[in-house]
Amino acid sequence: MSWITNFLTSSIGRKLIMSLTGLFLIQFLLIHLIGNLQLLVDDGGEKFNLYAQFMTTNPVIKAASILLYAGILLHIIQGLLIWKQNSGSRNTRYAVSKNPNVDFSSKNMAWLGTIIMVFLILHLWQFWFKMKFGTVPPIDYNEGTGPVKDLYTLVAAAFKNPLYVIAYVIGMIVIALHLKHGFQSSFQTLGLNHKKYTPFIKGLGLIYSILVPLGFAIIPIYFYFFR
Amino acid sequence: MKLTLKIWKQKNNSSAGKFETYSVEADEHMSFLEMLDVLNQSLLEQKKEPVVFEHDCREGICGSCSMVINGQPHGPNKGTTACQLHMRYFKDGQTITIEPWRAKAFPIVKDLVVDRSAFDRIIQAGGYISVNTGQAQDGNAIPIEKGLASEAMDAATCIGCGACVAACPNASAMLFTSAKVSHLGLMPQGEIEHTKRVQSMVTQMDSEGFGNCSNVGVCEAECPKGISIENIARMNRQYIGSVFGSQTKVEKA
Numbered sequence A: 001m002s003w004i005t006n007f008l009t010s011s012i013g014r015k016l017i018m019s020l021t022g023l024f025l026i027q028f029l030l031i032h033l034i035g036n037l038q039l040l041v042d043d044g045g046e047k048f049n050l051y052a053q054f055m056t057t058n059p060v061i062k063a064a065s066i067l068l069y070a071g072i073l074l075h076i077i078q079g080l081l082i083w084k085q086n087s088g089s090r091n092t093r094y095a096v097s098k099n100p101n102v103d104f105s106s107k108n109m110a111w112l113g114t115i116i117m118v119f120l121i122l123h124l125w126q127f128w129f130k131m132k133f134g135t136v137p138p139i140d141y142n143e144g145t146g147p148v149k150d151l152y153t154l155v156a157a158a159f160k161n162p163l164y165v166i167a168y169v170i171g172m173i174v175i176a177l178h179l180k181h182g183f184q185s186s187f188q189t190l191g192l193n194h195k196k197y198t199p200f201i202k203g204l205g206l207i208y209s210i211l212v213p214l215g216f217a218i219i220p221i222y223f224y225f226f227r
Numbered sequence B: 001m002k003l004t005l006k007i008w009k010q011k012n013n014s015s016a017g018k019f020e021t022y023s024v025e026a027d028e029h030m031s032f033l034e035m036l037d038v039l040n041q042s043l044l045e046q047k048k049e050p051v052v053f054e055h056d057c058r059e060g061i062c063g064s065c066s067m068v069i070n071g072q073p074h075g076p077n078k079g080t081t082a083c084q085l086h087m088r089y090f091k092d093g094q095t096i097t098i099e100p101w102r103a104k105a106f107p108i109v110k111d112l113v114v115d116r117s118a119f120d121r122i123i124q125a126g127g128y129i130s131v132n133t134g135q136a137q138d139g140n141a142i143p144i145e146k147g148l149a150s151e152a153m154d155a156a157t158c159i160g161c162g163a164c165v166a167a168c169p170n171a172s173a174m175l176f177t178s179a180k181v182s183h184l185g186l187m188p189q190g191e192i193e194h195t196k197r198v199q200s201m202v203t204q205m206d207s208e209g210f211g212n213c214s215n216v217g218v219c220e221a222e223c224p225k226g227i228s229i230e231n232i233a234r235m236n237r238q239y240i241g242s243v244f245g246s247q248t249k250v251e252k253a
């Protein structure tokens, strides 16, 4: 094998992939949230549907989305490989194990990730798959774009089902926990630990991991109760 | 003080182990190892097999007294090795569970003794500096900035006991390896062989079967010498830096 494959299969190389793909997903989540908050605009979904139309047809966004699929897959596959390696590093478990002050998230990243994966499958099947491969009834706003797919009505219908609302809220709590550790951890993995900047990164990570999942969770709750 | 001890007994790495229960009468001024000495003395007098544990300096500098006491490597006291742990931190009538380090890379020799030669092999891979023999150089000939010297010194306090591996949920040896990489690489004498050192030590660490680092941080919390995970970050960036920024090619683990 060459030096590059040796590097990518080393413990630090594997973690570098986790960290870079994780950070990439983190920036995606923020953009995804900003776009989705347009669902809350009370205009019968016009703004959101035109935005969705743009996101699914613009060539730059289309290229970026391929990068996103690759990033998610790489993060998941690498995460599962690391998990397998880590669980093989100790044959006998401790009878008594006491870890004072250890963040719950940090020890359960793989479990949290697995739940996120299940949520992701539900989420993609529900909206992404239908948008891409299913038939979503068109609607025309006479804005010169022609008829666009009415994703808004699909979302609104889904979030009338309390089971979906609960699933989404749980999904967001799990993402919040994953990111509570993941955000700051990815910087440590990159080697960015600094007496001056690390407290700031940790603070920012905590704020991000609360606000972004909360922003997402508001959408199904709002639709269920107020639309 | 009267104590009940649940101690892991295991003949060797290929046989199955189990907990044995003992009672011992200890004094609160004893160290944890002295308490085990008292137990072993009474076991010998009863013609029973003593509990095998490792020790040497008994002053917290050799790193051999490895044992997990009530779920914590080196016991409940922060920044203390088992030999320096006093019995006054335990209560009369308490039950104490004692287990060996548990990691695939540290096979059990007997009872509480594990084979930590994986650490030796990591050191052999690059944990040294090459110096030509001859006259010792004047100590002050190479100026070293105080902050740097302190950081190197802090990393050099690592006694290689393996508590970091024992505490880590992934049994990762990143804290140990990074402490060694740091204490040598931060000094001008060690910086020369630095890019090669960080690669060969990480490669050796990986080939020993330790887990990966999830940045959990229990290693730092349980380290009897308080080695910081800042060293792990330093090793990460120096390893990545040496992979892409030097001519040295990473070898297969």
Ligand code: HEM
Pocket: A015, A018, A019, A021, A022, A023, A025, A026, A029, A075, A076, A079, A080, A082, A083, A109, A110, A111, A112, A113, A114, A116, A117, A120, A175, A178, A179, A181, A182, A183, A185, A186, A187, A189, A190, B212, B213, B214, B215
């Ligand atoms: C919303 C999507 C996700 C985001 C934003 C995200 C982000 C992150 C970040 C930033 C890290 C820290 C990397 C590091 O410590 O260097 C991480 C770690 C991890 N992620 Fe994700 N992740 C996501 C989804 C998933 C999924 C679906 C899995 C599925 C298995 C997963 C599994 C893991 C694992 C196992 C780790 C820990 C690796 C380790 O430190 O040992 N993640 N994630």
Ligand code: FES
Pocket: B054, B055, B056, B057, B058, B059, B060, B061, B062, B063, B064, B065, B081, B082, B083, B084
């Ligand atoms: S016996 Fe040497 S450190 Fe405990």
